[in-house]
Amino acid sequence: MSAAFASRWVELPGHVREDADAATLPQGFRAAGIAAGIKPEGLDLGVLVADPHETTSAARFTRSGVLAAPVQVTKERTDLGAIRAVAANSGNANAATGRPGLDEAARMQGAAAMVSGAPAEQVAVCSTGVIGVQLDGEKVVKGLLAARPELRPDGALDFAEAIRTTDALDKHLALDVELPGGTVRLTAQAKGAGMIQPNFATMLCFVQTDAALPAETCDLLLGVCVKRSFDRISVDGQLSTNDTAILMASGASGVAVEPESEAELRFGEALDYALRRLAILMVRDGEGARRVTRVVVRGGVAEGVERVAREVANSPLVKTAIYGNDPNWGRIAQAVGAAMLDMHPLHYDIRIDGTLVCSGGYATGKTAAFSGDEIEVEITLPGDGAETEVFFSDLGHEYIKINAEYTT
């Protein structure tokens, strides 16, 4: 069960109600999680099935030039607008595993098709874990067969558990969303980001609803909401070979979400809430992190605004200062300068939780602490019209400990 979630940056929309029972999937879905022996212990293989043939879907993947085998197989062989089943394992990323890895990913897809009753081209496969080690396909196939009788309408938490690695926080939720045509359910399960699985910053997220959405609407809404959530977070600036986000809509509630309708707007708001909440949880769960910081950058040039936000979010100097509550905003100024090469003289302001510490590039003499769970840093560059935000975790001892001693 999820602990109560609160963040100053995410608000539950008025037409959305949280359901404490996150195990029960929307109508039309079944899920299971089992221990297949890929990890030394615990659940490591999840299966998610949408029974209605009219299920629609959308997917987003990592942009890494080094794609894991399951990402390749899903991108190339799966009808991404009509995904009816997902098989996902933890403990092995099946990345940099060559032809044998592709064969195992395809075999995983085939076995999941058999178990779910959906054709192989409607099955997505996902993996997360260590890179460069062959996935034991026998274990996966046996595991999938064992999962078949376990598939249940209230299996969401087992599925969530199976894709989890070292996540300290639960990352699942269930929402009831009031639409003009009736109430629909939206559930989601996510894992990781930023080294929560210490070996790799893999982010997986699966969202289910019993609303009826055209595949194009799934794609549009998932695209917009991923851009506002998982695309706006950073634990350590690392990009995974395996990141995958999948939205599936079974239509089993009979409530339709038509393009450009009030229902689309409302459903989109609920999806946006869900993904931003999960994204912030990923940052909050960044290994050893104490605080989540949102950096907001405003200015006249979109590219510059984005570059400054990323430079601040990924600066180990800024991250360690926040971790240590060292009120050393000069490190933020350094990151601004590093992002704006050859742009001197640069007029910029820095505010920390509302306190103006740097005005026009110069110290105001005021200081601000990096205390509390959530910090807001605002940076203003010359001009206006462009604005962005990045949520990031700090950098502390636990990160080093976990990552210096992972496979050994």
Place this chain on the structure above:
Amino acid sequence: MSAAFASRWVELPGHVREDADAATLPQGFRAAGIAAGIKPEGLDLGVLVADPHETTSAARFTRSGVLAAPVQVTKERTDLGAIRAVAANSGNANAATGRPGLDEAARMQGAAAMVSGAPAEQVAVCSTGVIGVQLDGEKVVKGLLAARPELRPDGALDFAEAIRTTDALDKHLALDVELPGGTVRLTAQAKGAGMIQPNFATMLCFVQTDAALPAETCDLLLGVCVKRSFDRISVDGQLSTNDTAILMASGASGVAVEPESEAELRFGEALDYALRRLAILMVRDGEGARRVTRVVVRGGVAEGVERVAREVANSPLVKTAIYGNDPNWGRIAQAVGAAMLDMHPLHYDIRIDGTLVCSGGYATGKTAAFSGDEIEVEITLPGDGAETEVFFSDLGHEYIKINAEYTT
């Protein structure tokens, strides 16, 4: 005195001999380092003077969009081809200090002119330390006046000590360089890089010679050698507001280095040796670092080769794995993919100290440890004709400790 220096990546040229006496400057130079009270204790203000009026010079500065006041003053007011004096302080970066900071930097320049006997437009000023705190100009002026009687031909080590912050390793050297026209002397003093001064990754480097070089030759040689040294290192991917490198040639030996001559080639090799050695020392001295890694990337596209090298060098996952001797080369594969967005399928090889761990993007089954003081990682991308290298430090507990608790 410098400890004996050895690295597999830097070799003393045959015509260059190291002199254990690094205190004695080349002919025509005097230097001093004194305690001006800018830091709580120790030397914190250095002065370097070239007495010959015909002294030539060249300088390179940080490309940050946020320039410290001394960098602005030196870039705008100093004849960079004829620098005859340098004043440099540690303990305060005089950055993000606005108009008062610029005034203090100009005052520092004026006082150093008085002390050195060179006109203000032939004086460079440098600072390193905390950002966003006003520099106490009274202390600087008093300190400079106190330094005047201390200026000595064998003052290089006091000068080096004054610009040092928390450097654990000495970064100075003295070389005798045989040129066709006679032997010239080359000395250099450097500090920092990569948070050796924990607050900031500032790199300062001063090089003196009694060879006679046209200013254009100074500029050419310094430019080439900085590109092959300080531009190729990373401790934590952070760019300082204060980085400065200055080469001064007094000509007092009477040995000329003419453009496109054998002497120029030989002098360039000595300078290259000196700067690469100091650069590697900076990486070796990266806070808490255990090992220096050189990543060499080869391929067909210069931009891609550079991007991959930087992504690997600045990846906290790669750095922590090397720190912990965790033979997890998958993190290098991840960094390659992150640098090459949307480039799948990507064929690349990874070698660690000669062992091919990944061939054509796929695990070979071989592993290689990250042990010893120096690691070499070679990455081959498709095509050929482009090659680069970056030297970087690992990331360990000491870095967090130092940087989370700096100003507090």
